[in-house]
Amino acid sequence: MNQVAQPQFRHTPVLVDEVCALLLTDRSGIYVDGTFGLGGHSKAISSRLNADATLIGIDQDESALTQFDPSLVQQTLHLRCTNFENLDQVLNDLKLTQVHGILLDLGLNSFSLDDPERGFAFSLSGPLDMRFDRSNELTAETVVNEYSQEQLAEIIYRYGEERNSRRIARRIVEMRTTKRLTQSNELRDAVARSVDPRFRNKSLARVFQAFRIEVNREIAVLETVLNKAVDVLAPGGRLAVISYHSLEDRMVKTHFRDLSQDVPRQPGMLDSEIKIPVLKRITGKPVIASSEEVALNPRARSAKLRVAERTSHAAN
Ligand SMILES: C[S@@+](CC[C@H](N)C(=O)[O-])C[C@H]1O[C@@H](n2cnc3c(N)ncnc32)[C@H](O)[C@@H]1O
Incomplete structure (x- = not known):
């Protein structure tokens, strides 16, 4: 990560002032x-911190990290190319036990979405890849061609919340009997031929989202990092999560709600029923972008920011 390439990509961060x-x-x-x-976001955060603060940037996509010019921040900056599920490991390596704030701005950056070679966008033709971390083995091509029809239907339904999941899965399996599907436009055809043309784009977005979530284990890694984040936050430290689809937002909301519950001991209660709040919710309803921000950056339309603060209680 020593070489800093000239920035070639652009990504407009969302809800910057609100996050800070x-x-x-x-x-x-x-x-x-x-x-x-x-x-x-890090640049904006840095501009509001003292010079003796520390910033740690994690991304599993090296093509993102190598674009950044570290001289843009005046604080100590550590950049690590890894999955955020390894948060504890990153902090251990830096000999840090607690931090004051953690930001997760989930999903993918605009330049990956716009790159046909990454296979994320249904509107572009490219290989069926969809990996955030290109050193991982599992690609969308493997999922599309090697999962059973039932597994495909389950993924499309669960991760895409798409009603026509069975029909789309059947079509994929029919298509792949004649030829292995390797291109994103082949997946696009399978979906387009299975749904009402009036809702085609919505279904395409849901199905591509579903495969992306499966390929990158997005639900499992989010669950892991939410748990680890609570363990490494100093009392009074905060966790801010921006999500872009309802599945993620529900997970964050439920996690914050469950960990902020106070269920004191009552006679006859089992230990497992007692709850000590280790988080305090800072946002009740999620913070969303203003109409001005959405007009300037359409990606901000679906963004939901939730923030919680670590209490001083010890976790169970
Ligand atoms: C929406 S973009 C963040 C953009 C960033 N806030 C900015 O202002 O430039 C999400 C980034 O998170 C990365 N990412 C997604 N899931 C990740 C994970 N599990 N571990 C590490 N990085 C991840 C993606 O590679 C992508 O670069």
């Missing part, structure tokens, strides 16, 4: 940007 206002509690603190991307 809700995340930063100690101007000399240690902050983790778990989805560093092109560093848009």
Whole structure:
């Protein structure tokens, strides 16, 4: 990561002022940007911190991290190319036990979406890849060609929340009997031929999202990082999560709600029924982008920001 390429990509960060206002509690603190991307949020966070603060940027996509010019931040900056599910490992390696804030701006960056070679966009033709981390083995091509019809239907239904999941899975299996599907436009055809043309684009977005989630184990890694984040936050430290689809937002909402519950001991209660709140919700309803921001950056339309603060109680 020593070589800094000339930035070729662009990504406009969402809800920047809101993130900074809700995340930063100690101007000399240690902050983790778990989805560093092109560093848009980190730059904004850095501009509001003292010079003795520390920033840690994590992204599993090396093509993102190598775009960033570290001289843009005046604080100590550690960049790590890894999955954010390894948050604890990253902090261990840096000999840090606690941090003051963690940001997760989930999903993918605009330059990966716009790159046909990555296979994320249904509107572009390219290989069926969809990996955030291109050193991983599992690609969308493997999922599309090697999973059973039932598994495909389950993924499309569960991760895409798409009603026509069975019909789409059947079509994929029919198509792949004559030829292995290797291109994103072949997956697009399978979907387009299975759904009402009036809702085609919505279905395409849902199906591509579903395969992306499967390929990158997005649900499992989010669950892991949410748990690890609570363990490494200092009391009063905050976790801010921006999600872009309902599946992720529901997970964050449920996690924050469950960990902020206070169920004191009552006579006859089992230990497992007692709950000590280790989080305090800072946002009730999620923070969403203003109409002005959405007009300037359409990606912001689906963004939902939730923030919670670590209490001083010890976890069970
Ligand atoms: C929406 S972009 C973040 C953009 C960033 N906030 C900015 O301002 O440039 C999400 C980034 O998170 C990365 N990412 C997604 N899931 C990840 C994971 N599990 N571990 C590490 N990085 C991940 C993606 O590679 C992508 O660069």
